[in-house]
Amino acid sequence: MLGQDGGLSLTIAQLVQRLKASGLHSQLERQARLSLHRPDIKLESLKEDIKGFLKASGWEKKLQNAVYSELSVFPSPCHPSAPPEHIKESLAYMRKAQGNWEKRILKSLNSMCTELGIPLAQKRSVNEQKELLNKWNEMGTDEPDLSLFRPVYAPKDFLEVLMNLRNPNYENSEQPSFRNHLGLIQVPLKVKDIPELKEYFSELDLNTGQLDIDDSAEVPPELFENEHVRIGQKVLAEQDSAAAQQYVRQGCPTSLRAELWALILNVSNQPEDVLYYEQLKSNVILHDLLVDSLIYKDVKLTASNDDYYFVFEDYLYQVLLCFSRDTSVLQHFAYNSAIPPKSYIRGKLGMEEYAVFYPPNGVIPFHGFSMYVAPLCFLYHEPSKLYQIFREIYVRYFFRLHSISSHPSGIVSLCLLFETLLQTHLPQLFYHLREIGAQPLRISFKWMVRAFSGYLATDQLLLLWDRILGYSSLEVLAVLAAAVFAFRAVNLMEATSLAAAEAVLADLSTLKVMPLLQIFLFATGT
Amino acid sequence: MAGKVKWVTDIEKSVLINNFEKRGWIQVSENEDWNFYWMSVQTIRNVFSVETGYRLSDDQIVNHFPNHYELTRKDLMVKNIKRYRKELEKEGSPLAEKDENGKYLYLDFVPVTFMLPADYNLFVEEFRKNPSSTWIMKPCGKAQGKGIFLINKLSQIKKWSRDSKTSSFISQSSKEAYVISLYINNPLLIGGKKFDLRLYVLVSTYRPLRCYMYKLGFCRFCTVKYTPSTSELDNMFVHLTNVAIQKHGDDYNHIHGGKWTVSNLRLYLESTRGKDVTSKLFDEIHWIIVQSLKAVAPVMNNDKHCFECYGYDIIIDDKLKPWLIEVNASPSLTSSTANDRILKYNLINDTLNIAVPNGEIPDNKWNKSPPKEALGNYEILYDEEMAQSEGPDRDLRSRSGQSIGLKGNRARDFGKPGPTTWK
Numbered sequence: 001m002l003g004q005d006g007g008l009s010l011t012i013a014q015l016v017q018r019l020k021a022s023g024l025h026s027q028l029e030r031q032a033r034l035s036l037h038r039p040d041i042k043l044e045s046l047k048e049d050i051k052g053f054l055k056a057s058g059w060e061k062k063l064q065n066a067v068y069s070e071l072s073v074f075p076s077p078c079h080p081s082a083p084p085e086h087i088k089e090s091l092a093y094m095r096k097a098q099g100n101w102e103k104r105i106l107k108s109l110n111s112m113c114t115e116l117g118i119p120l121a122q123k124r125s126v127n128e129q130k131e132l133l134n135k136w137n138e139m140g141t142d143e144p145d146l147s148l149f150r151p152v153y154a155p156k157d158f159l160e161v162l163m164n165l166r167n168p169n170y171e172n173s174e175q176p177s178f179r180n181h182l183g184l185i186q187v188p189l190k191v192k193d194i195p196e197l198k199e200y201f202s203e204l205d206l207n208t209g210q211l212d213i214d215d216s217a218e219v220p221p222e223l224f225e226n227e228h229v230r231i232g233q234k235v236l237a238e239q240d241s242a243a244a245q246q247y248v249r250q251g252c253p254t255s256l257r258a259e260l261w262a263l264i265l266n267v268s269n270q271p272e273d274v275l276y277y278e279q280l281k282s283n284v285i286l287h288d289l290l291v292d293s294l295i296y297k298d299v300k301l302t303a304s305n306d307d308y309y310f311v312f313e314d315y316l317y318q319v320l321l322c323f324s325r326d327t328s329v330l331q332h333f334a335y336n337s338a339i340p341p342k343s344y345i346r347g348k349l350g351m352e353e354y355a356v357f358y359p360p361n362g363v364i365p366f367h368g369f370s371m372y373v374a375p376l377c378f379l380y381h382e383p384s385k386l387y388q389i390f391r392e393i394y395v396r397y398f399f400r401l402h403s404i405s406s407h408p409s410g411i412v413s414l415c416l417l418f419e420t421l422l423q424t425h426l427p428q429l430f431y432h433l434r435e436i437g438a439q440p441l442r443i444s445f446k447w448m449v450r451a452f453s454g455y456l457a458t459d460q461l462l463l464l465w466d467r468i469l470g471y472s473s474l475e476v477l478a479v480l481a482a483a484v485f486a487f488r489a490v491n492l493m494e495a496t497s498l499a500a501a502e503a504v505l506a507d508l509s510t511l512k513v514m515p516l517l518q519i520f521l522f523a524t525g526t
Numbered sequence: 527m528a529g530k531v532k533w534v535t536d537i538e539k540s541v542l543i544n545n546f547e548k549r550g551w552i553q554v555s556e557n558e559d560w561n562f563y564w565m566s567v568q569t570i571r572n573v574f575s576v577e578t579g580y581r582l583s584d585d586q587i588v589n590h591f592p593n594h595y596e597l598t599r600k601d602l603m604v605k606n607i608k609r610y611r612k613e614l615e616k617e618g619s620p621l622a623e624k625d626e627n628g629k630y631l632y633l634d635f636v637p638v639t640f641m642l643p644a645d646y647n648l649f650v651e652e653f654r655k656n657p658s659s660t661w662i663m664k665p666c667g668k669a670q671g672k673g674i675f676l677i678n679k680l681s682q683i684k685k686w687s688r689d690s691k692t693s694s695f696i697s698q699s700s701k702e703a704y705v706i707s708l709y710i711n712n713p714l715l716i717g718g719k720k721f722d723l724r725l726y727v728l729v730s731t732y733r734p735l736r737c738y739m740y741k742l743g744f745c746r747f748c749t750v751k752y753t754p755s756t757s758e759l760d761n762m763f764v765h766l767t768n769v770a771i772q773k774h775g776d777d778y779n780h781i782h783g784g785k786w787t788v789s790n791l792r793l794y795l796e797s798t799r800g801k802d803v804t805s806k807l808f809d810e811i812h813w814i815i816v817q818s819l820k821a822v823a824p825v826m827n828n829d830k831h832c833f834e835c836y837g838y839d840i841i842i843d844d845k846l847k848p849w850l851i852e853v854n855a856s857p858s859l860t861s862s863t864a865n866d867r868i869l870k871y872n873l874i875n876d877t878l879n880i881a882v883p884n885g886e887i888p889d890n891k892w893n894k895s896p897p898k899e900a901l902g903n904y905e906i907l908y909d910e911e912m913a914q915s916e917g918p919d920r921d922l923r924s925r926s927g928q929s930i931g932l933k934g935n936r937a938r939d940f941g942k943p944g945p946t947t948w949k
Contacts, residue, residue: 063637079687137718254793255801307865311717311747378790379797458795526909 007076015070023272024066031059058239066474067265072472073396075335089405093168094412098337099406101161105364106341108152113290116148120343120358121289129285136281139296140313146297151367153336155449156403158366159184159441160505162412165404171222173523181296182434184420184441189406191417197479198521201471206522210219211245211251211515212463225253241266248472251463258379265392269385277384280322283360289323291359295320299370308458313378317369319387323380323394329361337405338362363399368406368446371453372398375461397474401449409474414448422485425520429489438501444481447508451477455508460523464513480513485522487511530889535564541870545878549885561887567855570594574829575793578827580752582831587881587888590855591834592827596718597818598836598855600705601666604639610821636850638705641666643687649706652913654681660709664852667703676679676709710849714842716786716794721745723840723848726857727815727907728877730894731827734910737819738880739812741903742869745786772879783862795846803846811840811848820851830890831880835873876902 019025035041041049053062066270075087089095113120124132135142144389163184170188192200204210209224222307228250235247236259244263262268277336284292299316303309309316333340340362348354373390380386407413422440423430440461447455451474453465467476485492488504495501527608531551535542542564542711546553554560565573565588573580574592582588596602615622623631640649642663653659658678663686677683685708713720726740751903795804818867837857841849861867879900882888895909906912 022568253801254796255804258797305779307782307786310779310782310784311719311786311790314718380799458790 009073011076014074015067018070019063019066022066023270026060028054028063029412031057039229063238065239065263065266068292073332073335075106076256087335088333088358091445093166094398094404095337097161097165099339099380101158101404102339102341105152109290109341109364112149112152113200117289118293121287123439124286124288127393132285136285136312136318139317140299144293144296145196145291149293149297151298151301152294152364154367155446158367158411158449159445160163162404162415165412170394180422182430183416184439185412185416185419187412187416187498189413189415189416190268191408191420192475194421194521197475200473201476201479201517201521203470204467204514204517204521206518209250209252210518212459212512213514213518221486227506229256232260236260236263239263245470245472247470248466249256251293252466254459257462257466261389261469262385265389265396266386267385269382269388272320273388274384277322277387280325280387281318283325284321289324289359291324291365292321294365295370298367299398300366302368302454303370303374306374306454309364309371309374309377309454315377315383315386316373316498319373319390320365320370321386323391324361324363324365326361327357329363329395330357332399333362336399336403337410338399338403363436366402368450368454371450375453375465378458393469396472397468398451401451411449414474414478415445418448418481419477421482423477425482426486426489429485429492432493433495433501434495436498436501438495438498440485442498443502443505444485447475447481447484448474452480452508456511457509460511460513467517476517479520480517482518484508486510486520487516529887529917531882531885532559533562533564534560536566536569537856541859541861541867541874544871545874548875549878551885558778561585561587562882565589567594567598572789574827582829584890586831587830587889587890589834589881591729591832592829593825594834594855596825597822598853599666600639600664600852601703603818603822603853604636604705605641606825607633607636607818607821610817632813633817635817635848636808637680637708637710639705640703642683645701646687649683651678656902661706663704663706665704667726674689677706700909710841710843712844712928714844714846716745716791718746719747721747721786722851723791723811723838724857725788725815725838725840726873727819727836727838728833728880728904729819729836730820730880731830732823732828734914735816735819735823736894736909736911737816737907738901738904739815739907740876741788741905742872743788744869745788745791747784747786774812781863783866785863785866799846807842807846807848812907814840814848814850818853833877859903865930872903876904880904 025157038053041524054063057406059310085095089098093247112118115403119135125305126256163186165185167186167187198205202208209228211225211228232247232253233256235243236256241263244260248260267273295317299313299320303316304313308390330340340357341364342355343358345356346350372394375392376386376390380389399408399410401414402411404410419430419441430440451468452461455461456464464476464480468474484505491504492501495504531549532554534556535546546562549892550564556563563569563586567590570588570592572578573582573588574830577903589753597604604611611630614633621632625631637654640646640652642649645723653661660676660678663675663677663683677686696756723743723745725743728738729739730736730738741846792804792808795807819822834855835857837854839851841851859870861870876883879902880896883900884898885894895911
């Protein structure tokens, strides 16, 4: 363990280093230099005057938000003598499992390449480039034959892997005993219990106002809503990321959500960001990647058929194709347990100096990946802004939903949290479902992997994602999944097969997220 | 309690029949005594024609007004709205106020339209003012996008008129008449696609006017990207949103059918454009529907045996101004998707609950004002009686609210019920 001071100074050093490499650093320097021409900057009090100027002109706030953003994205540094992979994942068996999973994905990708005789990447001809550029805004109208392509994996394949995870230091006899967990996840990880969740999600309690809830008969809901909107506008005017993050825990008013999320994620869509997006776009135009077909296929299989999201099909291509080319996404592998796959230039297999990350962003899309983007299309109509918001949400939160790790927001912990909550609070239901061969996680896994996108009505989904951003945690997904089971418990108790249980939970589009979460966390007698 | 309602229909749609059967009503043939007849517009013409001289009795109800075409034929609707505006102007009504360009401030909600061939000269005059504009030609009496085409040159219309003259002698009769309307070439695009709104409006009486708006309308999307370029004028998939047309496009999706709920539209607009402009848009949509009904109310045969459920087609432009395109007397009851089927079943269910209260044998002495609980997904859009009983001062208030552009108040003036709650 590091001493408090040592840890802090290490964090600061790391932060300063990162910020020095950012555009903000040069902008601040430029502003400071320009301010020298101002009459109110005096030579005798130079340092103080410039500080005062940067504060008054709003640059200090920008720096604050950047520091806050760095702190929320990057984990605090480990002990200097700890090996670097510990930042990615501290448990060796988890790292190993993730590595094996990656090998499987790559194998499947490679065999598809060989089978179809398609290279991982190739340059487009000038004519193809022109054609793609022309139909950039209507890629959805294109109908290439994708029947031979199949998604590299689907959530249920991933669940099989998680079920087989074992901690080698733990007694794993197959005989049922009080030690084993009765659910599908068999690894011991620390997850929060209800009292801890109550404490953690204290802003969601019954006495705190929430948008989309109007349970007190005496006070009209408009009263809270109007006040909440007023505060939201104030938060936006202050341009303070930390305040915005606290604010959205009680839900965003629809009309302020786009800007509040951008503020929390520190996305400002500056001209250089637009330029960066355009650069990615031209990379898409230049090269054809195999993953493009996977993305195309995924959108066609999911969002294109979705009542809420089909309208945005073209936006999804514009975001996802650029995402696959974005090498800045590679940075998140510093704290993601996954290792980006590498590909070698033809004939140079295994020679590190000829290795490139493939796809360039290191993320191989799976079945349902496009549903991470789809709901955001309701908030942002400029592709470049939509893009940045998605990238930021992905590298902060969603990558954890398909990497094997011990992180509290990682999918393994979420599964365990879900099963533990159900087992502890609805033991009869849990036992019943287990007996009829309908392990609850088999039903809820896909909801959590997709962060409920495509399952809830969009307005409800956005209220849920408000809390993901507000608490910087995905744990709310597991709580909601358990709350849904609790809500439908009576019908589930009558089910006698997996199919029947699935049917009870097939349509979540009428559910109201906040009442379910509140009742489950705060109104059940525990 | 009197006997069961006897029903007839000449539209064999399951959403209708299931609703009748659910109520335990008895099917009879049209030659027997019936209480409720859901009929096509062709049949209504015969029922009320002078020759048949059919008289409906107090316990009979039909789903159309005898001269519904005053609203639902494209040419007559425009004629009635033009007349209504002139009358208001003559009265010196503040509603008929105009801006500096001579455009009505509050009544300019139908694209500039002319009848052809009757108003040909007027059209040419208008066309020459703005020769780069695109116009859309529609046959007056047809529906579902049939016979529609776009033009952007005068020569095209000359050719059309030559062709139709030589092809058949009767082309001059009113049945083959066309309307030509200025094409809204700056539609609001979502995801780069053009759409229109289909909203359902129920009228239970015209004098006094009482109408209801169905909350579950939807947007119909074109499957092909919108382009205002004139090279695509012939590609009807780009321009027409009618499902009947879009179904033949390659990209038609049979799961969602290109339909998006109005609540999706509201969520999208509030998120991307803000709450105030969104509320203003929806208020304006309610406003133009009420105004179109007020425009035809004086000429409508307010037969007490009738009610009607209209399909309103509205296009929103990129400045978020809604335009009334047309009104359908027989909105399609064909279900293109599973959700569509549920929607239409509920639409008929809620319509019947208002038109035939409690599913009992109709009595036309009834004042046709159902209790709030019976409205289902309908909400009162306008109730003339209620508006008048609230005092003459109320109408004035809503007008002044309108003229100073007060936001969000109009819908409330029309008697919009409070927000629904969860539980």
